[in-house]
Amino acid sequence: MKHWGFKISKPRVLDFDTANLDAYNRLIEKVPSAHRCLMCGACTATCTANLHTEFNFRNCHLMFRRGQFDGLAEELDKCMLCGKCKLVCPRGVNTRAIIYNLRIVLSDLNYKKIES
Amino acid sequence: MNFHPFILPFAVGAIVLFVIIIYKYVSWIKNLDRKQKYFVNKNMFTFKTIQAIGEVIREALIHRNIYKKNPVLGYMHMSLAFGWFLLIVVGKIESSFYAGTFFEEPWLAIFFRYFAKEPHNYFMAAQFTFIMDFLLLVVLSGVFLAIMKRMRSKFLGMKKATRHSTFDRIALSALWWVFPLRLLAESITAAISGNGGFLTGSLGNLMSGLPVQALELPLWWAYSIVLFAFFVALPFSRYMHIPTEVVLIFLRKWGATAGEQYSGFSDIQINACSRCGICIDACQLNFAADINNVQSVYFIRDTRYGKLTDDIANNCLLCGRCTEACPVGIETTLIRQQLRNKAEIPGKHYYDYADTVDCESKPEVVYFAGCMSHLTPSIIISMKKIFEAAGVKYWFMDEEKGLCCGRPMRQQGFVQQSKDLISKNMRMIHSSGAKILVTSCPICYKSFRDEYVLEIPVFHHTEYIETLINSNKIKLHNSGKSIVYHDPCELGRGCNIYDSPREVLKKIGKLQTSELERENSLCCGGSLSNSVIDLATQTKIRDHGLEVLTESNPDILATACPLCKKSFVHGNKAIVQDIAEIVAVNIIAEKQSKKLQLTKNINEFEVNYK
Ligand code: SF4
Ligand code: SF4
Numbered sequence: 001m002k003h004w005g006f007k008i009s010k011p012r013v014l015d016f017d018t019a020n021l022d023a024y025n026r027l028i029e030k031v032p033s034a035h036r037c038l039m040c041g042a043c044t045a046t047c048t049a050n051l052h053t054e055f056n057f058r059n060c061h062l063m064f065r066r067g068q069f070d071g072l073a074e075e076l077d078k079c080m081l082c083g084k085c086k087l088v089c090p091r092g093v094n095t096r097a098i099i100y101n102l103r104i105v106l107s108d109l110n111y112k113k114i115e116s
Numbered sequence: 117m118n119f120h121p122f123i124l125p126f127a128v129g130a131i132v133l134f135v136i137i138i139y140k141y142v143s144w145i146k147n148l149d150r151k152q153k154y155f156v157n158k159n160m161f162t163f164k165t166i167q168a169i170g171e172v173i174r175e176a177l178i179h180r181n182i183y184k185k186n187p188v189l190g191y192m193h194m195s196l197a198f199g200w201f202l203l204i205v206v207g208k209i210e211s212s213f214y215a216g217t218f219f220e221e222p223w224l225a226i227f228f229r230y231f232a233k234e235p236h237n238y239f240m241a242a243q244f245t246f247i248m249d250f251l252l253l254v255v256l257s258g259v260f261l262a263i264m265k266r267m268r269s270k271f272l273g274m275k276k277a278t279r280h281s282t283f284d285r286i287a288l289s290a291l292w293w294v295f296p297l298r299l300l301a302e303s304i305t306a307a308i309s310g311n312g313g314f315l316t317g318s319l320g321n322l323m324s325g326l327p328v329q330a331l332e333l334p335l336w337w338a339y340s341i342v343l344f345a346f347f348v349a350l351p352f353s354r355y356m357h358i359p360t361e362v363v364l365i366f367l368r369k370w371g372a373t374a375g376e377q378y379s380g381f382s383d384i385q386i387n388a389c390s391r392c393g394i395c396i397d398a399c400q401l402n403f404a405a406d407i408n409n410v411q412s413v414y415f416i417r418d419t420r421y422g423k424l425t426d427d428i429a430n431n432c433l434l435c436g437r438c439t440e441a442c443p444v445g446i447e448t449t450l451i452r453q454q455l456r457n458k459a460e461i462p463g464k465h466y467y468d469y470a471d472t473v474d475c476e477s478k479p480e481v482v483y484f485a486g487c488m489s490h491l492t493p494s495i496i497i498s499m500k501k502i503f504e505a506a507g508v509k510y511w512f513m514d515e516e517k518g519l520c521c522g523r524p525m526r527q528q529g530f531v532q533q534s535k536d537l538i539s540k541n542m543r544m545i546h547s548s549g550a551k552i553l554v555t556s557c558p559i560c561y562k563s564f565r566d567e568y569v570l571e572i573p574v575f576h577h578t579e580y581i582e583t584l585i586n587s588n589k590i591k592l593h594n595s596g597k598s599i600v601y602h603d604p605c606e607l608g609r610g611c612n613i614y615d616s617p618r619e620v621l622k623k624i625g626k627l628q629t630s631e632l633e634r635e636n637s638l639c640c641g642g643s644l645s646n647s648v649i650d651l652a653t654q655t656k657i658r659d660h661g662l663e664v665l666t667e668s669n670p671d672i673l674a675t676a677c678p679l680c681k682k683s684f685v686h687g688n689k690a691i692v693q694d695i696a697e698i699v700a701v702n703i704i705a706e707k708q709s710k711k712l713q714l715t716k717n718i719n720e721f722e723v724n725y726k
């Protein structure tokens with residue numbers, strides 16, 4: 001288990017004039033449980049991807065909430081959607097649905113549906 | 117020649133219908149994927165075609181499957197389909213006898229009574245008239261039931277009837293009118309020329325007081341126009357299922373199955389849906405959670421009309437209950453999976469960060485617990501105990517750092533990512549050189565069976581434990597406890613494993629039945645495939661399931677899936693245990709059993725000695 005979110009982070013300045021906070025509201029529409037997250041980090045502690053690499057869902061969620069999207073798409077690509085995080089979350093946050101929706105929103109590809 | 121302008125609407129409608137249908141089928145069949153085409157070509161000229169014809173008669177005409185599920189609904193479909201079919205066939209024979217040739221005008225059979233007014237002296241005229249009237253009566257009874265179903269769906273034992281599109285409405289109204297109008301037109305003509313049977317003749321007698329001459333032509337015109345409306349609306353309405361089901365049955369018999377991507381075969385399947393609504397009643401999202409716009413019938417309809425939204429496609433447990441219930445046998449869950457598919461980036465790899473490990477210990481068995489089992493450590497501990505008790509040399513592949521099997525990704529439509537995980541896992545499995553692969557998670561199991569290319573057989577731990585018991589590698593003592601078994605979706609409906617878990621449980625306790633089991637078993641609500649519903653909805657599904665399962669107050673609620681266990685445990689209604697756990701606590705350890713054997717021998721000796 002590596003770095004599940006409580007190490008000392010680099011200093012970071014959050015500029016509320018440029019940060020896109022609106023995106024988070026759209027996420028909440030799709031996944032209402034997202035706002036219940038208390039950033040405990042249990043999801044990251046159990047994460048399958050986190051066993052192999054520094055992937056931190058709690059952190060991704062926090063960054064998105066703050067409107068910081070840099071590198072988030074590539075980061076989220078590390079997740080395997082295995083669902084462990086969803087099962088351990090003490091607040092009943094549908095973490096998996098958050099990741100799913102963020103992927104679709106953030107990816108360059110936009111994961112368009114294949115035309116049938 | 118027997119001609120009157122009122123046949124024109126019918127003729128035009130029939131030609132339009134024919135052209136559209138042929139166009140659609142040709143484009144769909146062209147779009148079959150490679151595997152489907154291969155099987156179709158391979159099996160087209162074999163005995164399978166004859167079997168398909170039999171199935172067409174059983175399912176598309178007699179609707180045996182619907183009949184089995186709901187007799188009244190089945191009768192309705194049968195009377196309409198088979199009745200109409202016979203009306204056409206017998207009508208054609210009759211008109212051929214009448215005309216003295218098989219090549220009479222094609223419309224003659226349809227408007228026969230109008231054209232055949234003179235006293236009848238063709239072969240068996242009276243019998244034909246009787247049969248035709250009888251068939252018309254049968255069809256009319258079906259129409260009556262259909263109207264009743266629309267008005268009060270409960271009448272046919274259905275909780276929910278499906279909603280309609282515009283074309284459906286046109287086609288449906290036309291269908292309701294075709295046969296009553298035919299009855300009226302034939303009866304009026306019977307009143308004029310006396311050529312009716314027991315039904316049309318008697319009705320004609322009743323109507324003889326009316327201005328029959330003036331009514332006759334308008335009625336035949338109306339009959340023809342209604343047929344036109346039905347034919348033209350058919351390809352765009354739910355009634356497209358009538359011809360498409362026949363095509364589906366042939367393709368399926370020849371070996372076509374839903375592949376990884378949406379193809380022409382998927383088109384054929386969704387067009388074969390009759391919107392009977394049986395899948396709505398089967399869906400737990402409907403009856404346990406009151407979600408009423410996502411079931412197979414709706415997502416199929418939305419797909420057909422190009423209106424499918426992500427929220428509908430994703431709001432499904434992929435539990436397979438609707439697939440099991442569907443009388444047409446549409447692969448609803450697989451098609452939904454295809455529709456979730458996302459675009460791929462060629463050449464991109466997602467999990468190169470993973471530390472994969474090779475196995476050097478030359479084990480007999482590779483054990484893959486699966487992500488979910490890591491959340492239920494007691495299952496893993498139990499499996500270890502079982503392996504050890506059986507003296508099996510195993511390699512626990514994902515003990516430290518596992519990767520996901522890839523199925524959750526696949527179900528969400530990320531095929532490329534899923535393949536990436538699969539290839540990594542396959543490499544590890546391969547490196548072990550083991551003879552079998554055992555997994556504790558039905559989700560992984562399904563993936564191993566269907567998506568992986570493995571040279572060794574895959575066992576779910578319930579199957580594996582069964583083989584251990586049968587080969588006497590482990591011995592169990594019977595705890596005498598009452599046990600109800602919950603069939604996990606992926607293991608039961610997904611992989612058809614129903615008996616192994618039950619055989620194992622019978623050795624450990626008193627296995628009880630529950631109301632909904634095997635093919636009808638419920639989903640625990642925890643399914644990963646649904647990325648829309650929230651915890652509260654899942655809880656409703658779980659609680660409903662628990663209620664059904666604990667009806668008989670069993671000592672243990674057994675399951676064979678870590679995810680089901682996780683879901684049910686939180687319901688606090690019963691002691692929930694995985695089969696592996698129950699087995700592990702009831703294992704008679706080898707040494708102890710030797711000791712027992714010895715004691716028994718001494719006892720016997722003493723008895724004999726005395
Ligand atoms: S476990 Fe749940 S509450 Fe805790 S950080 Fe993760 S999502 Fe938030
Ligand atoms: S779903 Fe993704 S974030 Fe959650 S535990 Fe699995 S790999 Fe980690």
Ligand code: SF4
Pocket residue numbers: 388389390391392393394395396412413416441442443444445446448
């Ligand atoms: S999917 Fe099957 S069960 Fe559902 S409406 Fe269509 S034919 Fe009926």
Ligand code: SF4
Pocket residue numbers: 398399400401410411412431432433434435436437438439448449
């Ligand atoms: S797979 Fe299950 S949840 Fe999905 S529509 Fe069918 S019955 Fe409902």
